[in-house]
Amino acid sequence: MNPLREGLSQERVPEPHVMVIFGASGDLTKRKLLPALYSLTRERLLPANFAVMGVARQDYTVEKFRENMREGCHRYARRRPVEDSVWAEFGRCIFYLPAEFDDLEAFKTLKTRLEEIDGQFGIPANRLFYFSTPPSVFPLIVENLGKVGLVSRQHQPWSRIIVEKPFGHDLQSAQTLNRQLKQVFRETQIYRIDHYLGKETVQNMLTFRFANGLFEPIWNQYHIHHVQITSAESLGMEGRGAYFEEAGILRDMVQNHLYQLLCLVGMEPPVSLDSSAIRDEKVKFLRSLRPIPADQFDKYVVRGQYGAGQVMGESVPGYRQEPGVNPDSTTETYVALRLMVDNWRWGNVPFFVRAAKRMPKKVTDISIKFRNAPYALFGQNQGASEVANVLTIRIQPDEGIILHFGSKVPGPSMDVAPVNMEFRYGTSFGKEPPEAYERLILDAMLGDSTLFIRDDETEVSWKFITGVHQMWAEQNLRKIPEHPAGTWGPREAEALPATRASEWRKP
Numbered sequence: 025m026n027p028l029r030e031g032l033s034q035e036r037v038p039e040p041h042v043m044v045i046f047g048a049s050g051d052l053t054k055r056k057l058l059p060a061l062y063s064l065t066r067e068r069l070l071p072a073n074f075a076v077m078g079v080a081r082q083d084y085t086v087e088k089f090r091e092n093m094r095e096g097c098h099r100y101a102r103r104r105p106v107e108d109s110v111w112a113e114f115g116r117c118i119f120y121l122p123a124e125f126d127d128l129e130a131f132k133t134l135k136t137r138l139e140e141i142d143g144q145f146g147i148p149a150n151r152l153f154y155f156s157t158p159p160s161v162f163p164l165i166v167e168n169l170g171k172v173g174l175v176s177r178q179h180q181p182w183s184r185i186i187v188e189k190p191f192g193h194d195l196q197s198a199q200t201l202n203r204q205l206k207q208v209f210r211e212t213q214i215y216r217i218d219h220y221l222g223k224e225t226v227q228n229m230l231t232f233r234f235a236n237g238l239f240e241p242i243w244n245q246y247h248i249h250h251v252q253i254t255s256a257e258s259l260g261m262e263g264r265g266a267y268f269e270e271a272g273i274l275r276d277m278v279q280n281h282l283y284q285l286l287c288l289v290g291m292e293p294p295v296s297l298d299s300s301a302i303r304d305e306k307v308k309f310l311r312s313l314r315p316i317p318a319d320q321f322d323k324y325v326v327r328g329q330y331g332a333g334q335v336m337g338e339s340v341p342g343y344r345q346e347p348g349v350n351p352d353s354t355t356e357t358y359v360a361l362r363l364m365v366d367n368w369r370w371g372n373v374p375f376f377v378r379a380a381k382r383m384p385k386k387v388t389d390i391s392i393k394f395r396n397a398p399y400a401l402f403g404q405n406q407g408a409s410e411v412a413n414v415l416t417i418r419i420q421p422d423e424g425i426i427l428h429f430g431s432k433v434p435g436p437s438m439d440v441a442p443v444n445m446e447f448r449y450g451t452s453f454g455k456e457p458p459e460a461y462e463r464l465i466l467d468a469m470l471g472d473s474t475l476f477i478r479d480d481e482t483e484v485s486w487k488f489i490t491g492v493h494q495m496w497a498e499q500n501l502r503k504i505p506e507h508p509a510g511t512w513g514p515r516e517a518e519a520l521p522a523t524r525a526s527e528w529r530k531p
């Protein structure tokens with residue numbers, strides 16, 4: 025018995041299996057997946073009989089691949105530098121096979137190699153496939169896996185598949201992809217990943233709302249004035265210009281990550297923590313989003329693009345000057361939406377959602393603005409939001425929850441000033457949270473799909489987003505509003521909240 029495997033953690037440990045990563049020579053494998061597996065090994069959360077098989081076009085040897093992965097762990101793992109004793113155990117479980125995804129013979133070879141590894145490590149043919157390739161080749165890989173008999177639809181041995189985003193490009197392509205995957209896998213075997221659901225702060229939304237009796241009674245239209253969700257990034261394209269040209273921020277961030285945040289703020293309490301119960305509520309919430317009215321489209325959706333500017337003291341080029349971007353591009357790098365939810369809890373409460381690249385700083389947060397006191401006894405609330413009651417859930421960075429309220433200023437008069445009550449993860453728990461990918465990969469290994477996206481969830485969110493894209497296509501603009509990089513977005517977005525009480529908060 026290897027000493028690292030002794031005294032495995034008391035947490036649930038997955039059954040023995042081989043994880044097969046398609047697209048293993050890409051950035052994601054090196055930056056996120058292998059560092060996550062390394063950390064799980066370190067924390068003794070992986071089974072004793074476990075192996076990783078990387079598959080990609082590049083002609084690496086196993087040794088070269090292991091060396092690359094070690095370097096990846098060295099640079100990106102949560103705890104650095106890599107510990108030799110952990111690597112000695114983990115590194116020897118890593119394998120590599122060069123393969124073209126349209127080559128059926130290569131899949132036959134893969135099957136043989138996996139059977140050899142099963143024999144070597146005592147693994148009962150359980151497989152976790154990870155699709156980290158461009159989405160265009162997902163169907164090909166699925167088909168070939170099916171053809172060579174690498175997928176078990178039984179409970180023992182099991183096969184599961186984790187699919188990276190983007191999951192489709194619009195409603196139709198998402199439906200097609202769902203159909204293609206389900207020709208070989210059952211829905212319960214498909215784990216559509218959204219790394220936001222692996223973030224501790226995002227999971228804490230469920231705990232915060234449903235483990236406390238304090239907030240839920242006021243979590244509705246009687247007490248909440250509006251909700252704002254902001255995802256601002258200071259980075260620009262970072263070499264992803266060609267991808268972003270096709271995607272835009274609405275597909276890249278809103279359809280997936282921000283919709284997940286929206287669901288967790290707005291959904292009804294699930295009847296249990298079971299994956300179906302939670303996902304049923306998310307789908308129900310998404311179904312209640314009101315379609316954007318075509319005749320008032322500009323009052324509900326604003327898009328923009330960053331021009332040249334200054335971000336954190338550095339001059340940066342505009343979006344249209346980024347490599348891989350069309351110089352006449354109308355792809356949005358900023359989007360703001362006013363969303364209305366047609367259900368009993370949220371009638372008439374606007375949800376303002378915005379996402380953008382090249383903002384002044386990186387911050388993701390959710391602000392719940394409560395209604396003002398019915399009468400301004402202290403003359404408070406004359407200005408917009410000086411003493412507004414706002415609950416801010418900081419997703420990242422400085423993870424925490426802050427309640428803003430008004431307090432008496434010490435002294436002889438009855439002046440009111442805004443103050444905060446704060447909870448910060450950093451100081452409250454003397455424990456380092458796992459990386460999003462660690463949690464999500466471990467859940468898939470354990471067969472827990474709660475934090476993954478179900479087929480109907482992808483389709484209902486795409487339906488809404490595709491509606492916005494269709495309206496943009498009809499507008500057929502040659503140019504969209506521009507704002508200098510390093511500012512909080514185009515002027516047009518300021519008008520979206522419509523009233524002073526709901527104006528955008530500066531995170």
Ligand code: BG6
Nearest residue numbers: 189219220257276277281388420
């Ligand atoms: C990815 C997007 O899904 O999420 C990127 O493709 C974005 O464009 C990233 O930068 C943001 O993730 P995080 O965890 O840094 O907020």
